[in-house]
Amino acid sequence: MILGLVFWFELAIKLAAAAAVVPLIGMVIGYGEMKLSAHMQSRVGPYFAGGRFGWAQLIADGIKFIQKEDIVPQEADRPVFKWAPALVMLGTMALLVVIPFHPSSDYGIVSDLDVGIFYALAISSVSTIGVLMAGWSSANKYSLMGGLRAAGQLIAYELPLVLATVGVVIQAGTMSMQGIVSAQVAQSWPFVLTQFVGFAIFMIATLAELTRLPFDMPIAESELVMGYVTEYSGFRFLFFFLAEFTNMFTMSVIAVTLFLGGYGFWGINPDSLLSPLIVFAKVGVLLFFMIWLRWTLPRLREDQLQTLAWKWLIPLAIANLIVTAVLKVVI
Amino acid sequence: MMDPTLAHHLSEVAVSVEVETEGMTLNIGPQHPSTHGVLRLVARVDGERASSVRPVIGYMHRGYEKLAEVRTYPQIITIVNRIDWVSGFANEIPFVVAAERLMDIEAPPRAQWIRLVLTEMARISSHLVFMASYPLELGAATPLFFALRERERVLDLLESVTGGRFHPNFNRLGGVKPVYAAGPTTKKAGMDIPAGFLNETRDAMGKVLGTCEEIEDLVAGNEVFLARTKGVGVIPVEIGASYGVSGPNLRASGTDFDLRKVSDYLPYADFDFDIPVRPNGDCWDRWWVRLQEIRQSARIITQAIDGLPTGPLQAKVPRIIKVPAGETYVRAENPKGEMGYYLVSTGGLGPYRLKIRSASFSNLSLLPWLLEGALVPDFIAIMGSLDFVLGDVDR
Numbered sequence: 001m002i003l004g005l006v007f008w009f010e011l012a013i014k015l016a017a018a019a020a021v022v023p024l025i026g027m028v029i030g031y032g033e034m035k036l037s038a039h040m041q042s043r044v045g046p047y048f049a050g051g052r053f054g055w056a057q058l059i060a061d062g063i064k065f066i067q068k069e070d071i072v073p074q075e076a077d078r079p080v081f082k083w084a085p086a087l088v089m090l091g092t093m094a095l096l097v098v099i100p101f102h103p104s105s106d107y108g109i110v111s112d113l114d115v116g117i118f119y120a121l122a123i124s125s126v127s128t129i130g131v132l133m134a135g136w137s138s139a140n141k142y143s144l145m146g147g148l149r150a151a152g153q154l155i156a157y158e159l160p161l162v163l164a165t166v167g168v169v170i171q172a173g174t175m176s177m178q179g180i181v182s183a184q185v186a187q188s189w190p191f192v193l194t195q196f197v198g199f200a201i202f203m204i205a206t207l208a209e210l211t212r213l214p215f216d217m218p219i220a221e222s223e224l225v226m227g228y229v230t231e232y233s234g235f236r237f238l239f240f241f242l243a244e245f246t247n248m249f250t251m252s253v254i255a256v257t258l259f260l261g262g263y264g265f266w267g268i269n270p271d272s273l274l275s276p277l278i279v280f281a282k283v284g285v286l287l288f289f290m291i292w293l294r295w296t297l298p299r300l301r302e303d304q305l306q307t308l309a310w311k312w313l314i315p316l317a318i319a320n321l322i323v324t325a326v327l328k329v330v331i
Numbered sequence: 332m333m334d335p336t337l338a339h340h341l342s343e344v345a346v347s348v349e350v351e352t353e354g355m356t357l358n359i360g361p362q363h364p365s366t367h368g369v370l371r372l373v374a375r376v377d378g379e380r381a382s383s384v385r386p387v388i389g390y391m392h393r394g395y396e397k398l399a400e401v402r403t404y405p406q407i408i409t410i411v412n413r414i415d416w417v418s419g420f421a422n423e424i425p426f427v428v429a430a431e432r433l434m435d436i437e438a439p440p441r442a443q444w445i446r447l448v449l450t451e452m453a454r455i456s457s458h459l460v461f462m463a464s465y466p467l468e469l470g471a472a473t474p475l476f477f478a479l480r481e482r483e484r485v486l487d488l489l490e491s492v493t494g495g496r497f498h499p500n501f502n503r504l505g506g507v508k509p510v511y512a513a514g515p516t517t518k519k520a521g522m523d524i525p526a527g528f529l530n531e532t533r534d535a536m537g538k539v540l541g542t543c544e545e546i547e548d549l550v551a552g553n554e555v556f557l558a559r560t561k562g563v564g565v566i567p568v569e570i571g572a573s574y575g576v577s578g579p580n581l582r583a584s585g586t587d588f589d590l591r592k593v594s595d596y597l598p599y600a601d602f603d604f605d606i607p608v609r610p611n612g613d614c615w616d617r618w619w620v621r622l623q624e625i626r627q628s629a630r631i632i633t634q635a636i637d638g639l640p641t642g643p644l645q646a647k648v649p650r651i652i653k654v655p656a657g658e659t660y661v662r663a664e665n666p667k668g669e670m671g672y673y674l675v676s677t678g679g680l681g682p683y684r685l686k687i688r689s690a691s692f693s694n695l696s697l698l699p700w701l702l703e704g705a706l707v708p709d710f711i712a713i714m715g716s717l718d719f720v721l722g723d724v725d726r
Contacts, residue, residue, distance in 0.1 A: 037472075040473055041472070041473050041475075041476040042476055042477075042480065043476065141355060141357055141358075145379070145707070213470055213471075214470070214555050216470065217708070220470070220708070221364055221470075222364050222365040222467065222468045222469070222470065222711050223365070223707055223708050223710070223711050224707075225363065225364060295472060295473050296471070296473060296549075297470070297471060297553065297555050298466055298469035298470040298471040298553065298555045298556050298559060299469055299470030299471075299555070299559070299708075300555055300558065300559070301558075301559060301706065301708045301709070302379065302706075302708065303706070304558055304559075
């Protein structure tokens with residue numbers, strides 16, 4: 001046997017951990033969104049489930065979804081319809097591989113790829129294919145429009161997203177996620193101070209990528225009923241639901257890695273065990289802003305989003321890129 | 332050697348680079364989150380743009396006009412409540428006034444002022460529903476809670492007087508229904524609006540005005556909201572008038588026509604209030620006009636409770652009400668627009684014919700014109716801004 005028993009044992013533990021962590025993250029963020037939105041709207045939010053503060057609300061919701069019938073519309077393209085939620089989830093989970101939580105190369109990151117950020121941006125688009133599959137296969141006109149909107153949105157927003165990260169890559173001189181963080185730790189200030197334009201573009205593009213308000217046109221409850229998830233029910237719906245929240249986490253954690261210095265914080269040794277907590281705290285701040293926007297802003301129109309992306313963000317990102325590159329050479 | 336005619340033919344074959352997209356028929360409703368009930372739109376769309384839109388109505392038809400012919404006058408008051416259920420009280424007024432005019436009686440001043448106060452409350456509550464639902468249709472969920480909280484305050488007041496939140500059934504021919512404010516032993520003495528109502532109303536109006544500020548802060552300055560509503564769904568005033576559009580929808584297009592200033596179905600002449608008008612006729616103007624109308628209604632109510640006359644609540648009417656033969660048309664400025672009843676009586680216990688002119692029906696008739704060439708997201712923005720109620724459309 002080339003691969004010993006230890007390998008399989010390790011793999012099983014890793015799989016179990018990944019299978020536990022991703023829903024956990026989704027549930028924590030989901031609960032946070034429920035509570036925050038409730039307090040923004042003078043409501044209480046989850047209250048009874050679990051005894052105090054309704055902490056078990058998301059667990060109860062999850063159990064409810066699992067109990068529900070898994071309905072596949074008669075006209076639907078069955079295999080595509082069934083695999084779409086899995087693909088959406090896959091893109092989310094694969095992103096977590098390159099996120100550094102700690103400088104240690106053993107357990108701080110799952111895999112420190114040389115092209116880490118490249119991989120992250122590429123894999124984050126995979127879930128859009130899942131969305132498009134869901135929209136196409138549902139045999140529902142609303143789903144189809146939602147899926148096509150999602151595809152249009154992806155094309156519009158992938159460019160500014162990539163261009164915004166290139167500035168960071170130029171400044172750090174590496175595409176490895178660990179390398180980007182250690183570059184920020186070494187200079188003891190995060191890249192957001194120099195790349196604030198890039199950061200703003202990245203966050204706007206992230207909201208569009210996550211299809212969250214003000215860019216939730218692919219879902220748009222009031223127009224498309226529920227967009228590409230209209231026909232989904234039960235466990236498969238839960239997958240979309242969890243993927244949205246987990247995606248929020250992964251995109252925020254990428255933003256933290258690129259712009260906010262990852263696990264680095266003034267006065268705290270990055271080798272200490274506090275590092276993951278620092279990452280989570282920074283992610284929490286970004287998540288709060290996303291939720292805040294979600295419950296404050298109305299929805300833009302698809303054409304207005306395209307205008308924003310092509311006429312404003314892309315030129316701005318390119319200008320930012322040029323300035324960064326020139327300064328890198330000059331200074 | 333190629334056949335010259337074939338060569339000529341081949342050169343004629345143009346390479347078509349124009350992409351032919353097949354249109355799609357999109358059925359919006361009757362079960363859809365933002366068709367305000369059971370409106371159905373059959374839209375022919377190419378991508379997101381509609382080439383034609385045909386509204387299909389009637390899912391909510393309850394046959395009220397026919398039903399009115401086999402009911403007595405007091406019974407009909409309970410029916411007309413349910414036409415536009417968001418402002419039930421306001422529907423009662425024109426019907427009751429029409430019957431009173433045929434009977435040649437008039438409600439005493441105190442009853443008329445109470446009617447006026449409650450009508451304006453119905454207007455506030457109806458417009459607050461709009462303030463709640465319209466941002467929601469554009470994707471912003473939070474203003475809903477601010478507006479509905481205030482609406483609940485107003486509905487509580489309506490309930491304290493009439494006993495009903497949506498369907499007050501409070502008007503009687505010749506006055507309003509007396510309420511037992513105290514226990515059964517003091518029946519006669521207590522037949523009036525509840526004690527403390529006036530003070531509570533004054534407080535509530537202050538809070539409503541405060542919420543108007545809140546809603547304005549939250550919504551009016553929002554860039555996304557402006558981008559979605561400015562210049563969208565423009566109704567030119569002559570088109571609107573020719574379709575019979577009325578109420579805030581028409582006033583947002585630049586006319587200051589308000590039946591409260593023109594007609595005398597309630598003593599509005601005694602009050603000092605403005606008619607908000609906007610010139611552009613787009614969704615934003617319609618939103619703005621309604622917000623200002625809430626403020627004006629609060630102003631009217633405050634004046635009315637300060638000077639509420641004393642006296643009886645009910646004019647002298649016979650025990651069994653028969654309306655003399657004749658016909659009349661009374662129209663009123665309802666929250667949704669102009670509402671009118673054409674009442675034909677042959678002297679019986681009930682009307683011979685009751686034609687209901689409801690505002691939402693006429694407002695909705697503009698939809699095919701307005702939605703032609705619009706984008707699907709704008710459908711929702713435009714439909715929402717017209718603020719119709721399907722019960723008012725189908726009757």
